[in-house]
Amino acid sequence: MSKEITSREQDYSQWYNDLIIKGGLADYSAVRGCMVIKPYGFALWENMRDVLDKMFKDTGHQNAYFPLFIPKSFLSKEAAHIEGFAKECAVVTHYRLKTDPDGGGLIVDPDAKLEEELIIRPTSETIIWNTYKTWIQSYRDLPLLINQWANVVRWEMRTRLFLRTAEFLWQEGHTAHATANEAIAETRQMLDIYAEFAESWMAMPVIKGVKSINERFAGAVDTYCIEALMQDGKALQAGTSHFLGQNFAKAFDVKFSDKENKLDYVWATSWGVSTRLIGALVMAHSDDDGLVLPPKLAPIQVVIVPIFKGDDQKQLIDEKVRAFVKELKQAGVKVKYDDNENNRPGWKFAEYEMKGVPLRIAIGARDIANNVVEVVRRDTKEKMSMPIEGLTVNIIKLLDTIQESIYNKAFAYRSTHITPADTWEEFMDLLDNKGGFVSAHWDGTPETEDKIKELSKATIRCIPLNNVEEAGSCILTGNNSTERVLFARAY
């Protein structure tokens, strides 16, 4: 055993790091807080990206690309926005290096100071709205539905692989609309798309909700989110969709003429998900033996391991395998035949378990004699013997079963981890000893939320969209409340 994984029980964050590193998703880099996404991890991201990209395009969005650099003055145009991001911006101040006249390498050339510093985008609202100003004059230019796949930089104090890195990859949608209602509908539509993606593709149940004022995006009127629950009982914000009102239109003076030739500011949304989703995926399903990936996103869905003695057997196996691999591939299954002779079967079994490949097929002389293969599920470790005849259909069925099964497992965990609390003692006890979401009354004020956060380290994850009205009293202050909200400790 050359690749030991720390167990969840022993040290949950070490377990998480082990999975990322030993599962081959990413590596630490020479740059603080920045990671290298390795081919296997990037393949996972590409799969996620492709699905989302199609969903965006199917709802009328187009991709574009805006600059990495943002003039400093742009950021300061929207007051709340700069407030939120100023503390974590990387700043470009010079455009040239030169050799040190006193010897010893390169120095920043003091003569090459920029007149205006450039910020490396932490998010692109400002540069995009500055551009939209020139693109939008009339209601005929609306709606403007644009998405960009990009990297952004936020100089975080403390980073964690995938969950919070100084540079990360994401998509950011930025739309402009003629009416508030249309913009709100867009915000909600994109939230639904994110939820659909999380649940149907990542097999990760999420709660759709709206953020409290404290947790709202800097510059938004309303922030909608999907919240997921990780195996250690902590919540994770998996995606956000913001209704920006006319804040950015006003800050960047983006007006349009409506049909009556009246000038008005446009209504805006922005929405994004990031490589953080990979972290969410890892923590949602994996176990102490390694990653568990949902079949619909797994870079490899089926791995085939031959077991043989001598070239004669190998040839027989190759022949059999070639036939059904072809069929699997034609059916759209992502299959890998690992006949690399450098590693033995046992090594491969462990390796692909580590990498979370949903199904493993082993085939040896024994199986060929019976015209079967051994199929093993990654999620349950269940071993079964399957006839080669009709294998493709059964594999596809099994992949669907796994997809559903890991969703159900995650859903069951989450269901038992949304717990109501009616007293402060109960509230704290749940957070300390059970984890998960705690459903509790809150008096609706930011001050109370701050106080609760200070006392419990829990924040309001969201006010669920499907909330029912219920009279009650605030968990902390006892003041009147009309609905419960979800609290949790979060990543």
Next chain:
RNA sequence: CGGGGCGUAGCGUAGCCCGGUUAUCGCGCCUGCUUUGGGAGCAGGAGGUCGCAAGUUCGAAUCUUGCCGCCCCGACCA
């Protein structure tokens, strides 16, 4: 930014307290043979600015000072 930990071969480590020939062990790597149904065995081999810099000393991985980097826990955040 506060607290803790760690920097020795690609990875993981011993040695450091108490300075002294050629820096330990495992994995991995290379060559050969035997192996192959749960991380193979044997034999041989390659691989090191001991994080960096200065100091103490006849002599520093080991002692002193300074610096750098990374990880973990917190506060900030996706």
